[in-house]
Amino acid sequence: MHVRVSRVTRQGKTYEYAQLVESFRRPDGMPAHRVIAKLGEVTSIEVENLRTALAATQQRRRVMVARAATVTNAAPQPVANLRYLDIAVLLELWRAWGLDEILREVMGPTDAVVPASSVVAALCIQRCIDPGSKLYATEWVPRTALPQLLSIPVASFNNTRVHRVLDELDAATTALMPRLVERYQSREGVFTSLFIDATDTWFIGEGPELAARAKTKEGRVERKIGIVLLCNQHGHPMRWEVIHGRESEVVAMGRMLALVGGLSWAQQIPLVCDRAMGRTAQIRQMLAAGLHFVTALTRTEYDAYANRIPHEAVAGFELREGRHDEDIAEAARLVEAAGLQRVDDHLFVMDLGIVERVDEHDIESPMPSPDVDALARVMQLVRTMDQAVAAGRYTSQASAGRAIGLSEAVASRYGNLRRLPSAVQQRILDGEARGRSLDELIRITRLGDAQQQCDAFAALVASPLPRRASARPLGVSPRRSPPDAPASEPIRVRAVLYFNPQLFVDQRRRARERLEATQAFADDLNTRLASPRSRMQREQIAAVIDRQLRKDDLLEAFTSVITEQEIAGRARLHVELKLDQAEWARRHRYDGFNVVVTHPDLKRNAPELCQLYRAKDVIEKDFQTIKSLVELRPVRHHTDAKVRAHVTLCMLALLLQRTLERKLAGLHSAPAALELLATTHLNRYAGSDGTAAHVVTRTDAAQNKILRALRLQHLADYQETIERIESA
Numbered sequence: 001m002h003v004r005v006s007r008v009t010r011q012g013k014t015y016e017y018a019q020l021v022e023s024f025r026r027p028d029g030m031p032a033h034r035v036i037a038k039l040g041e042v043t044s045i046e047v048e049n050l051r052t053a054l055a056a057t058q059q060r061r062r063v064m065v066a067r068a069a070t071v072t073n074a075a076p077q078p079v080a081n082l083r084y085l086d087i088a089v090l091l092e093l094w095r096a097w098g099l100d101e102i103l104r105e106v107m108g109p110t111d112a113v114v115p116a117s118s119v120v121a122a123l124c125i126q127r128c129i130d131p132g133s134k135l136y137a138t139e140w141v142p143r144t145a146l147p148q149l150l151s152i153p154v155a156s157f158n159n160t161r162v163h164r165v166l167d168e169l170d171a172a173t174t175a176l177m178p179r180l181v182e183r184y185q186s187r188e189g190v191f192t193s194l195f196i197d198a199t200d201t202w203f204i205g206e207g208p209e210l211a212a213r214a215k216t217k218e219g220r221v222e223r224k225i226g227i228v229l230l231c232n233q234h235g236h237p238m239r240w241e242v243i244h245g246r247e248s249e250v251v252a253m254g255r256m257l258a259l260v261g262g263l264s265w266a267q268q269i270p271l272v273c274d275r276a277m278g279r280t281a282q283i284r285q286m287l288a289a290g291l292h293f294v295t296a297l298t299r300t301e302y303d304a305y306a307n308r309i310p311h312e313a314v315a316g317f318e319l320r321e322g323r324h325d326e327d328i329a330e331a332a333r334l335v336e337a338a339g340l341q342r343v344d345d346h347l348f349v350m351d352l353g354i355v356e357r358v359d360e361h362d363i364e365s366p367m368p369s370p371d372v373d374a375l376a377r378v379m380q381l382v383r384t385m386d387q388a389v390a391a392g393r394y395t396s397q398a399s400a401g402r403a404i405g406l407s408e409a410v411a412s413r414y415g416n417l418r419r420l421p422s423a424v425q426q427r428i429l430d431g432e433a434r435g436r437s438l439d440e441l442i443r444i445t446r447l448g449d450a451q452q453q454c455d456a457f458a459a460l461v462a463s464p465l466p467r468r469a470s471a472r473p474l475g476v477s478p479r480r481s482p483p484d485a486p487a488s489e490p491i492r493v494r495a496v497l498y499f500n501p502q503l504f505v506d507q508r509r510r511a512r513e514r515l516e517a518t519q520a521f522a523d524d525l526n527t528r529l530a531s532p533r534s535r536m537q538r539e540q541i542a543a544v545i546d547r548q549l550r551k552d553d554l555l556e557a558f559t560s561v562i563t564e565q566e567i568a569g570r571a572r573l574h575v576e577l578k579l580d581q582a583e584w585a586r587r588h589r590y591d592g593f594n595v596v597v598t599h600p601d602l603k604r605n606a607p608e609l610c611q612l613y614r615a616k617d618v619i620e621k622d623f624q625t626i627k628s629l630v631e632l633r634p635v636r637h638h639t640d641a642k643v644r645a646h647v648t649l650c651m652l653a654l655l656l657q658r659t660l661e662r663k664l665a666g667l668h669s670a671p672a673a674l675e676l677l678a679t680t681h682l683n684r685y686a687g688s689d690g691t692a693a694h695v696v697t698r699t700d701a702a703q704n705k706i707l708r709a710l711r712l713q714h715l716a717d718y719q720e721t722i723e724r725i726e727s728a
Helices: 044-058 085-096 099-107 116-129 134-143 146-150 159-188 249-260 280-289 299-305 324-337 374-390 397-403 408-419 422-429 438-445 450-462 501-530 538-551 581-587 606-614 617-629 640-663 670-677 701-710 718-726
Strands: 002-010 013-025 031-041 080-083 194-202 212-215 221-232 237-243 271-273 293-296 341-344 347-356 492-499 558-567 570-579 593-598 681-686 692-696
Touching (some): 002 044, 013 044, 013 134, 085 099, 085 116, 085 640, 085 670, 085 701, 099 159, 116 134, 116 146, 116 159, 116 670, 134 146, 134 159, 159 237, 194 249, 221 640, 237 249, 249 271, 249 280, 271 280, 280 293, 299 397, 299 593, 324 347, 341 606, 347 606, 374 397, 374 438, 397 408, 422 450, 538 570, 640 670, 640 701, 670 701, 692 718
Parallel strands (some): 194 271, 271 293
Antiparallel strands (some): 002 013, 080 681, 194 221, 221 237, 347 492, 492 593, 681 692
C-alpha cells in the first residue's frame, strides 16, 4: 500500500491530488493497482506526512508531530531515509557464506545491469525483514540501502528483471543444493546428524499445475503443494523438493532418502525421520539404502517389534482432579519401578537391543475351500483378528488385520460385522449370505436392535439375488508368498523404548475428555428425541450415531442401543452408548510410550538415541520459520517454476535466519535482533552542487552489543560506512 500523487495543470496552475493505492494480482495473474481512498488536493508537505504516517503504520511505529523550529538556522533536511543496519548485517552473513560466488557459478554469467546473484540476495533479505510479493519487492528495495550496498541502479531492479531471475534460479536449484552442502562442510566440518520432514503450503487463486485441492496440515481444504526438506543439525537447508499437492509425503521423503543414501556425506550419519517413516515398508527401504536412520514406530507397529513394553505398570492409572503435577510424578514412579531408566523428569528409557520384526503373516488365517463365498471368508477373517487380539498378541484389530494382509481401512470396514448378533454371524459363516454384498450387511449393522438385525438379515437372504459380478473380499493379500518367490530378508533394527510421564497424563486426560464429549453427544441426542417435535426413526438415529462415532474414530469402542421409553405418556426413542472397556483399554495401553528404532549399526546408547529423535524439532522449527517469519504461505505465483524458485528463496532466507540465530545464541532471537537494528538508517542529503552526502544514524548500546557478537563492528564505523557507500 502506498500514496500516489497525480498532477493536473489548469490555466497555468498545477494541482496535486493524492490517492491511497494498493498492489494486487488480477485473476489472470498480472500485477495491478487499485485505489483504496481518494484524499483530494494536497500540498507536498501533506504528501510527505501521509507517506510517513503510512510507513509508520506498516512498521507499527508512532508518529510524533514535530515542534516548530525556534531557531532561524534550520538543520539540513534529508531527501531520503533508507533502512540500513539490519540489511547490512544480513548482507554480511550472505557474503560470509559466499552465496554470491555460488550463485554466479550455478546460474552462469550474465550481461544484465543487475546481476542475478544481487537480485536473489535482495529478495532473500526482503523475506527476512519485510516479506511480501515480488512486485512489492521492487518498491521496497529502493527504500533501503540495498542499491548502495549492492551497487545496483534502482531503475534496473524492476518486476521484469525479478521474474527472469526467478526462472533462472529454478533452473539452477538442482546445482545449487550440492554446492551449499560443500560450503557447509568446508566451513563447519562433517555433519553430526541429519533431519528430514515435510510440510505444505497453499495458494491464492488456482495456483500452478503442481497444486491440488486437498487438506493441509492445519485441516484447511485448499489448493496446495507439498515441500520436503532435509537439513543438518544446525537447521541449514541441504536438499528440498516441491511435490504435487496430492503426492504422499512418505513417498516423497522415501525418494529423497534413496538419493541421499548414495552420497558420501550422508554415510554413517544419523538421519532422523518423522514417525511417518516408522512403518515396516519405509524401514525396509531405509535399511536397503544403508541409511543410519532414527525414527519412531507408529503405534500399530509396536506389537511387531517390541514385546517387552511394561504397559501393565500404568494400566490401572486413574487421574485425580486438580493434581496434574502429582499425576505426572506418580506415572514416573510406576514406570521407573517397572525397569525404565530415568534420564530426566520427562524421559525414562529401556534399551530393547537388536530386535527382529515378527513375521507379519504369523496369524494362522483360515484358508477356506474354493467353494466358500466371499462374505463367509470376511467373517472368518474378522473372527481370526478378534481371537488374536483377545489372546494379547495384538493391541487392536487394525494391527491384527495387517498381519493377515489387510489395510487399516479394510480391516475397519470388515470390523462392522462384529456388530451383528452371533446367530447372524454364524449364518454368514454357513454361507447363507452367498451372492450378497458387504454394503448390504453393513447397512444391517446400523440397526440398533439385535432382533431388527436378525429380521433384516432374514429378509435379505430371502430376497432374489441381484445380477452382478462375483466379488472377493477387498484388501486381502495372499497369506503366503508363492513357493517359487524368494523370501524377503527379516527386518532387524535397534529398538529403544521411552516413556514421557507428562505426555502420558496429557493423553489420558484427552481420552477422558473424549468420553465426556461422546456422552454429551448422546445426552444432546436424547434431548432432541424427547422433544414432541422429534420425528427421527431408528434408521435415522443409527445413521447419526454412526457418523459421529466414525468421525471421532470411536466406532469400535462403543455399541449403540436404541430403546423406547415412556416420556409424558408418549413412547420416545432413547439412545444409550455402551463403552467397550476392553477395546478402550487396548487403545490406550501404550499412552506415554514411544519405540525408537534405528539402523542396527548405529553406535549410540539408549538415552542418546531418544534425545536424538526428540531433537527433530530442529526441522520443525525450520518449517515454523519459513512459514511465519519469511512467509512461505500463502504463495501468489501461478507457474511451477516460479513456485519452486520462491521455495528456494525461502530456503536461502532460512539459512540467513539460522546463521543469525546461532551467532546470537543466548543474546537475542533473529527477529528481535533485526528489530533492534532496524532503527539505524542511512540518511541522504542533496548538496547545493548536485552531489549527495550521506549520514548514518548513530548506533546505541544494544545495537553495538549485537554487532560485537557478530564481529561486525565495522558496520557501525561511521567513516568506513560512508566511504564504502559513496564510492559504490
